[in-house]
């Protein structure tokens with residue numbers, strides 16, 4: 001049977017994620033060290049696991065309200081205010097199945113056929129496909145190491161047409177580790193407001209910034225909260241990738257549209273996961289988020305180790321200031337990211353992601369996640385040193 005005539009042209013136009021392809025190969029190699037997947041090497045904190053188990057034992061195994069547990073939304077309201085100086089009403093917050101669902105729903109709620117969406121690249125793999133699935137046109141803005149992989153006013157301006165509706169502001173960035181300061185965000189906000197655009201701000205790594213670099217949200221810039229859909233979640237900072245809990249906060253008129261889609265497509269986020277997330281926040285309010293701070297200190301230690309190791313090997317590397325990824329250029333080796341990652345995997349059994357998986361502007365890079373044990377990172381760096389010596 002020829003299925004291609006049944007499959008929608010939009011689905012057919014999507015390429016499979018360049019991350020997974022590599023890791024399927026890596027999974028078949030028993031000695032392989034994989035530094036590819038972007039998830040914490042910590043287990044979800046005890047108190048969160050216990051809260052989820054307790055909720056199941058109490059028999060709370062049914063749907064929650066579509067927008068999510070009211071206690072969790074109240075806690076998120078307090079969390080956003082305490083940690084990021086953001087003031088939202090609970091009516092503006094909904095709980096989603098990770099930030100992933102929130103990205104998809106936001107685009108489906110806002111995008112009409114042909115609307116253009118500006119996406120700074122390299123970026124998280126789902127942005128452009130979700131824009132395409134919503135019927136929009138993804139317009140990439142290549143960001144480079146020279147300006148710290150950030151978005152600038154000029155870049156945005158040069159791509160605005162009468163069809164532009166929305167700009168992705170995804171910082172701290174996966175895969176580059178770039179962050180944007182208050183001043184830089186104020187600068188781009190000017191052009192966003194001038195041109196009456198909306199922002200989808202993916203802040204899933206907001207807790208993970210290093211050194212003096214505290215995260216600042218674009219929703220905090222004057223005039224921006226009313227045109228921003230703010231997304232965050234529990235996967236990264238709270239080591240909860242498998243629980244699938246994220247949230248969206250936006251003006252009521254927008255969040256109600258997102259909620260309708262969430263209602264019909266998903267119903268509600270997993271109930272036990274919502275209780276686990278609630279426990280993370282309640283514990284955090286008591287101890288000033290000591291667990292998050294502990295995990296962040298560990299990532300920072302690994303970040304410093306990896307950054308130094310890569311520079312010592314002669315690879316050009318931007319110092320990541322947030323998230324948990326390194327994004328070195330491999331141009332000096334004469335290979336592009338795909339060639340480097342393939343050869344390195346075959347000869348030394350270490351899996352990293354070719355930078356092209358995050359957009360064309362990443363083709364000469366590789367992405368290494370440092371959310372792994374120090375032992376694994378040390379071994380992987382030894383193998384990379386050997387690999388580069390032999391070339």
Ligand SMILES: Cc1ncc(COP(=O)(O)O)c(C=O)c1O
Nearest residue numbers: 038098099100124174233235246
């Ligand atoms: C930038 C970015 N946004 C969103 C996600 C998805 O997060 P979640 O697990 O909350 O769906 C990821 C996961 O890697 C990410 O890196």
